[in-house]
Amino acid sequence: PVKDGEEHLFNPKTIDLLQESLINGDYAKYKEYSKAIRNDYHVTLRSLMELNYPVGGGIPIEEVEPEESIVKRFKAGAMSYGAISKEAHEAIAIAMNRLGSTSNSGEGGEDVARFKPLPNGDSMNSEVKQIASGRFGVTANYLIHAKELQIKCAQGAKPGEGGQLPGKKVYPEIGKARHSTPGVELVSPPPHHDIYSIEDLAELIYDLKCINKDARISVKLTSEAGVGTIAAGVAKAKADNILISGYDGGTGAAGRTSVKHAGVPWELGLSETHQTLMLNRLRDRVKLEVDSKLMTGFDVAVAAMLGAELFGFGTLPLVAVGCKMARVCNLNTCPYGVATQDEKLRARFTGKPEYVENLMIFIARELREIMARLGIRSVAELVGRIDLVRQKSQDDNFKLSRVDLKRVLFHPYIDASVGHM
Numbered sequence: 491p492v493k494d495g496e497e498h499l500f501n502p503k504t505i506d507l508l509q510e511s512l513i514n515g516d517y518a519k520y521k522e523y524s525k526a527i528r529n530d531y532h533v534t535l536r537s538l539m540e541l542n543y544p545v546g547g548g549i550p551i552e553e554v555e556p557e558e559s560i561v562k563r564f565k566a567g568a569m570s571y572g573a574i575s576k577e578a579h580e581a582i583a584i585a586m587n588r589l590g591s592t593s594n595s596g597e598g599g600e601d602v603a604r605f606k607p608l609p610n611g612d613s614m615n616s617e618v619k620q621i622a623s624g625r626f627g628v629t630a631n632y633l634i635h636a637k638e639l640q641i642k643c644a645q646g647a648k649p650g651e652g653g654q655l656p657g658k659k660v661y662p663e664i665g666k667a668r669h670s671t672p673g674v675e676l677v678s679p680p681p682h683h684d685i686y687s688i689e690d691l692a693e694l695i696y697d698l699k700c701i702n703k704d705a706r707i708s709v710k711l712t713s714e715a716g717v718g719t720i721a722a723g724v725a726k727a728k729a730d731n732i733l734i735s736g737y738d739g740g741t742g743a744a745g746r747t748s749v750k751h752a753g754v755p756w757e758l759g760l761s762e763t764h765q766t767l768m769l770n771r772l773r774d775r776v777k778l779e780v781d782s783k784l785m786t787g788f789d790v791a792v793a794a795m796l797g798a799e800l801f802g803f804g805t806l807p808l809v810a811v812g813c814k815m816a817r818v819c820n821l822n823t824c825p826y827g828v829a830t831q832d833e834k835l836r837a838r839f840t841g842k843p844e845y846v847e848n849l850m851i852f853i854a855r856e857l858r859e860i861m862a863r864l865g866i867r868s869v870a871e872l873v874g875r876i877d878l879v880r881q882k883s884q885d886d887n888f889k890l891s892r893v894d895l896k897r898v899l900f901h902p903y904i905d906a907s908v909g910h911m
């Protein structure tokens with residue numbers, strides 16, 4: 491709880507525990523952090539859920555997919571160079587590339603120097619490159635240096651709004667990467683002005699496949715009522731991945747009104763999308779990804795059970811490299827050198843790729859422990875296993891006892907109402 495009485499999952503206690511664990515590579519401390527997140531607060535839908543562990547026990551942990559393989563499903567979320575500092579952006583990219591996973595350029599291009607590997611074998615190249623409505627920095631050279639091209643249709647934290655970068659953060663090097671004018675505020679339009687239908691989207695997907703035939707094409711949607719129908723259209727437009735982004739996260743540069751009043755939790759959008767794709771026999775055409783404040787192995791387990799196969803982390807890697815949630819990202823005054831372009835503040839940056847690597851490994855380790863207890867051998871086996879999660883009894887809490895998660899925890903192939911399937 492903070493002084494205004496609102497509960498925050500990230501607070502001084504959880505931030506300190508997490509940062510200490512990552513700096514020292516201390517898994518026991520990470521478990522303290524994870525326990526604090528799980529036990530102290532009821533601010534998420536998943537905190538109202540518990541897992542259905544089998545009565546006879548699970549399987550030996552050695553039989554479960556190794557951590558190194560699990561982390562390949564973890565991705566760093568889209569945060570642009572400009573919103574965050576060069577040091578933070580590069581540290582996260584190096585860490586994710588070392589793990590064989592991906593980081594995301596975010597909206598706003600990338601310095602071409604990062605496309606070449608470093609002499610020590612590391613790479614600062616963001617393997618996922620975003621195509622957002624402002625199209626800043628989207629050049630042919632940018633597009634061919636990606637393993638995945640992500641069309642951002644909306645942002646979970648501020649659905650209906652485009653990205654915003656205040657003029658004071660548009661330093662000359664940022665302007666260069668974005669092919670824009672330094673000092674001038676960059677506000678992306680809410681929609682892509684060439685996409686007003688699924689057919690338009692299909693055309694852009696086709697164009698992107700033409701320029702980079704090896705890249706997977708992902709479409710980022712936001713969690714909202716009806717997103718399942720949109721996702722069905724996106725699958726038909728031949729996207730390879732669909733990302734469902736919830737309302738948490740990405741809030742650094744979002745307006746106060748959006749932070750407080752827009753968007754819905756990923757649990758709702760993800761389960762609706764998974765169910766709709768199943769019922770329309772489209773589920774096998776796409777991979778489903780989810781992001782928005784996934785914070786622990788438990789969160790990832792629930793996301794997989796609700797249908798996700800890939801998992802994005804935005805705020806967490808920022809905390810790993812030093813963010814303490816001062817929440818002034820849009821002011822260019824981040825005291826930890828994470829979300830600022832000011833050279834003096836950037837000099838204070840203390841983050842290292844190793845901390846982000848520890849973060850991903852620890853989450854994978856925790857997930858692996860959960861899978862062993864559940865008797866599940868791989869993440870692939872866990873996807874869509876809605877039978878392994880249930881709503882907690884909240885008899886002691888009148889308000890929470892009135893929350894009904896039946897429709898979220900619904901399996902379209904098991905339920906009698908769709909028995910004809």
Ligand code: SF4
Binds near residue numbers: 815824
């Ligand atoms: S410390 Fe504050 S300003 Fe810096 S990245 Fe974190 S939330 Fe943003």
